[in-house]
Amino acid sequence: MKNKNSRRSFIKNISLATFSALALSGCNSEAFDVFLQQNFKTLSKKEKDRIIKNLEIKYKEKYGKEFHVSDRPALEGTSFGYALDLSRCVGCRRCVYACVKENNQSRDPQIHYIEVLQMEKERGIDFAHSTAQYNPEKVPEKGYFYVPIQCQQCKNPPCVKVCPVRATWQEPDGITVVDYNWCIGCRYCMAACPYGARHFNWGEPNVPNEELNTEVHYLGNRPRMKGVVEKCTFCIQRSREGKYPSCVEICPVGARKFGNLLDPDSEIRYILENKRVLILKQELNTQPRFYYFFGI
Amino acid sequence: MNFFRFITGSIKIIFRGSKTYYTWLIILLLLILWGGFGYSGQLAHGLIKTHMRDSVSWAFYIGNFTFLVGVAAAAVMLVIPAYIYDWKPIKEIVIFGELLAVCSVFMCLSFIMVDIGNPLRFWHMLPLIGTLNFPSSMLSWDFFVLNIYLLLNLFVVTYLLYCIFYKKEYKKSIVLPLVLISIPMAVAIHTTTAFLYNALPGRVFWNSALLAPRFLASAFCSGPAILLILFQILRKTTNFEIKDEAIWKIAELMVYAMFIYLFFTIAELFKEFYSGTENILFWKYLLFGIGDHKEIVPYSWSSIIMGCTAFVLFLIPKTRKNFLTLNIGAVLIYGSVYVEKGIALIIPAFTPDVLGQIYVYTPSMTEIRTAVMIFSIGFLLFTFLSKIAIAIVFENYNIESLNPKIYSK
């Protein structure tokens, strides 16, 4: 067994070395290191620590700010769930912008993890007749209701299934994350996601320096590069520290609820127990952890 | 050593040619340059230079990829009728079919490379050094079968040409099984590519069991079209002997393929339009446009009109057996399938997107130029390889002609 392993890693090293020598013979050693970096999931604690330290240094150089990059793993006994009260949501899009800020999303080209759809009351939940481009003076508009959509953190995520290089996976607490250093940018996951929850960095992402959030998670809101996919992580940098995601905190009408599905006393369990919930596109068997309900 | 001389001999060949040959090469080189400068913009600034966006996240590039998989598959499948109907130059048909397959797969892989956001990271897909998501991801399957197919075909043609070059008998025990494997492999690459799309339940437009059969049928329309024309050129310029009957037979087989394709498509359309669920939207977008968004309509109708004209031309024996109308038909069907795969298959699956929003996509200049670049490189490669093959197979270019004394007389 050991033999086989060492042979395997030998082949691995040799081919990596040759290949990278060919591909990058002109680059400096740091870029080279990053280029050779393996899938985050397969790294040892030591390697992770080293990578994170280098990242913090690099961010300092690039943005002139102290970043704190966390790689905090999932807590034992947590499985996150989210519930959104459709009868309260007024469609103000504050969650959209809070999310952009918290998660260092690119402003131009623009990336929004949350898309709020305006739907006609008479039609019910009907995507084909909904619009995301509503712009009245005042919301809510008469005759309409609002359905915000973001990653549903599926228990059976099609995006994970299709990724050719395992650059995206579901963490033990249910959050589906992307390793931005491993994603090749093929966008197969975007074709597979039925909720339009995955977003691509079509160009170099752009965040104003003064608006950077420096409290980041490796698998979450750290600055991204062009050519990779990103998505909502239930604010992994916050939720794993016991805080609410930003969208939950900002919502002016309290339509957003978040908690641990395994904790019998959590608010999310209360909702599942006492309200009647629905999930989007249940026929696709994606089994979302994101529930919609009518609170009033 | 022997192999080395075969290679140097082959390289010498590609520099020898008439004025027309050189003009052709220069045209291709100019196109490569023009396309390459377009592509360099994408390399520098990212895929933002294309018109793809989050709503329509796959488009023209992957469509081209799909089209070329079809060409690669059909080129080799032509060996079956060649064998069944006992067309005389079966060895030559194998050689040119496989050369075409090699070039098409090469172009396929190039289209993947320009479509991914981080081309330098493609090694993440390689087994052992990367983490290939096998067998779960259809893309990893596709990558896998395409590469095997490429190697298989490359090996068989090289081996055949090598033997002829050295005036040796090739070993049937090596070639025959490999050719026999390459035929189901041809079906496999195409089916896997269809499954790539088919396996996404969130994209209703693709989620039909007829997708893979339609793929195969349409490939059998476009792939032989190229060979049909190539065979006629070869027949004129070399001593390649293929009877008129064989060419008409290919055309006849293409009619069957077109008919099957038409039938499958009508079955699909019937199901969608008669049941009239909301899934009809994608077909509506393709055929008539939704509201003011009609940008894609000219593409789909040009494809339909070209396809139907070709079908009629091939169906009527008189026009099928007239080489002028036959060739017009071949070009039309090629164009029809190209537009169908390049645009009509991909774009409606994303419009309206999964949340019902419409983003209108048409290819950007960068995408067109990049595609021109890849096609020109592919044609260049095919020109070189055919040149070598023609010299070796028909012009008796062999190891002895490498000896300058003999050659100079």
Ligand code: SF4
């Ligand atoms: S909503 Fe989309 S991105 Fe999120 S887990 Fe499900 S499939 Fe993946």
Ligand code: SF4
């Ligand atoms: S874009 Fe990235 S995360 Fe998505 S499937 Fe491709 S490699 Fe995986």
